[in-house]
Amino acid sequence: PDDVLRVRNLTTRFHTSEGQINAVESVDFDVRDGEVFGVVGESGSGKSVTALSVIDLVDSPGRVVEGEVWYRDADLAEEFRGSDPDAVDGDFVDVRRLPTGVRRALRGPAFSTVFQDPMSSLNPSLTVGEQIAEAVEVQRRARANPRRTRSRTQGYGLGRFLVDSLLPNRSYASESSHSRAVELLEQVGIPDPAERAEEYPHQFSGGMLQRAMIAQALAGEPDVLVADEPTTALDVTIQAQILDLLRDLQEEEGMSVVLITHDLGVIARMCSRVGVMYAGEIVERGTLADVFESPVHPYTEGLLGSIPDLEDPAPRLRPIEGNVPSLLDSEMGDRCYFADRCPRAMHDCLTRIPEYDVAEGTDEHAARCVLAEREYDQADALPADYF
Ligand code: SF4
Numbered sequence: 001p002d003d004v005l006r007v008r009n010l011t012t013r014f015h016t017s018e019g020q021i022n023a024v025e026s027v028d029f030d031v032r033d034g035e036v037f038g039v040v041g042e043s044g045s046g047k048s049v050t051a052l053s054v055i056d057l058v059d060s061p062g063r064v065v066e067g068e069v070w071y072r073d074a075d076l077a078e079e080f081r082g083s084d085p086d087a088v089d090g091d092f093v094d095v096r097r098l099p100t101g102v103r104r105a106l107r108g109p110a111f112s113t114v115f116q117d118p119m120s121s122l123n124p125s126l127t128v129g130e131q132i133a134e135a136v137e138v139q140r141r142a143r144a145n146p147r148r149t150r151s152r153t154q155g156y157g158l159g160r161f162l163v164d165s166l167l168p169n170r171s172y173a174s175e176s177s178h179s180r181a182v183e184l185l186e187q188v189g190i191p192d193p194a195e196r197a198e199e200y201p202h203q204f205s206g207g208m209l210q211r212a213m214i215a216q217a218l219a220g221e222p223d224v225l226v227a228d229e230p231t232t233a234l235d236v237t238i239q240a241q242i243l244d245l246l247r248d249l250q251e252e253e254g255m256s257v258v259l260i261t262h263d264l265g266v267i268a269r270m271c272s273r274v275g276v277m278y279a280g281e282i283v284e285r286g287t288l289a290d291v292f293e294s295p296v297h298p299y300t301e302g303l304l305g306s307i308p309d310l311e312d313p314a315p316r317l318r319p320i321e322g323n324v325p326s327l328l329d330s331e332m333g334d335r336c337y338f339a340d341r342c343p344r345a346m347h348d349c350l351t352r353i354p355e356y357d358v359a360e361g362t363d364e365h366a367a368r369c370v371l372a373e374r375e376y377d378q379a380d381a382l383p384a385d386y387f
């Protein structure tokens with residue numbers, strides 16, 4: 001399959017009173033048509049910020065400072081080829097270089113999101129059906145305008161529509177958007193969708209709310225659905241049902257999914273390819289088999305140490321000895337960020353931040369570790385009490 005998304009050198013920083021936080025550091029990965037790409041790591045490893053950076057939703061005090069997000073859209077590529085050749089590569093456009101209005105209009109039809117906590121994303125004072133209908137309506141209005149207009153106006157005043165939609169007791173969506181909302185609720189497996197559409201979020205169970213959130217995310221028929229810990233807040237049985245639903249939708253719609261999770265069992269069950277995050281970097285990536293069966297990076301090895309059996313329903317990341325690293329710029333050196341916890345750290349690991357390297361004999365398996373380039377050398381090993 002072809003790529004739908006190519007993320008290159010994506011780098012996001014936060015400026016805080018304590019100093020600069022390097023939340024995402026030179027992240028590279030591709031997402032193929034109709035695949036589930038997994039991003040796995042401990043909490044605080046930069047998974048969520050990576051997702052927000054890709055879909056252009058990083059807010060102050062954070063900022064994407066570098067990198068490219070290439071999204072495949074032949075029409076947009078055609079439109080910008082003349083005016084901004086640097087923003088175009090074949091059928092791909094670099095989302096970060098597009099005008100704000102065009103970028104904003106990609107939310108929905110290109111990228112959509114599902115987050116961990118549906119309650120925080122739904123408005124308690126509007127019925128579930130109304131909220132999904134509004135999402136449908138926003139997408140319809142956006143689609144009704146030709147792209148050419150989109151680049152000149154600021155995304156058709158989507159902001160104004162959203163403000164309108166927050167005013168209470170004001171139905172903003174049309175009849176047909178309401179019927180589409182009911183269809184979407186049905187598609188995500190909500191029984192009696194027409195009746196449930198009239199209910200408020202607090203009348204829904206956790207699993208049903210997550211289904212409603214997914215329905216809302218599908219309103220724009222996205223090419224790429226970014227799901228950040230979509231099942232973490234749910235109990236195990238419901239988790240499995242939501243994962244099955246995501247998988248079914250992905251197959252039915254041919255959608256690509258970027259699935260962010262700390263749960264290796266979820267990755268093993270859902271993903272074709274995976275990136276492992278540590279300290280803001282993707283330290284290893286490749287097919288599920290590459291990464292799970294022949295890990296190169298000692299961090300990946302450490303994580304996997306706890307799951308001898310991929311069928312185990314709920315394996316978790318194993319805590320690895322040592323501290324989760326600080327992402328404060330002042331405390332991060334020009335060295336491998338895992339060195340102080342790595343059982344195979346060598347002097348070589350302290351002289352530079354290892355670049356990605358394709359592990360020998362594999363196709364696209366890469367690890368940000370000197371061991372991707374050379375064998376472990378006992379003579380070069382750091383003494384045990386080095387740090
Ligand atoms: Fe360990 Fe060195 Fe690889 Fe870092 S670069 S993970 S310290 S072997």
Ligand code: MG
Pocket residue numbers: 043044047048229
């Ligand atoms: Mg997170």
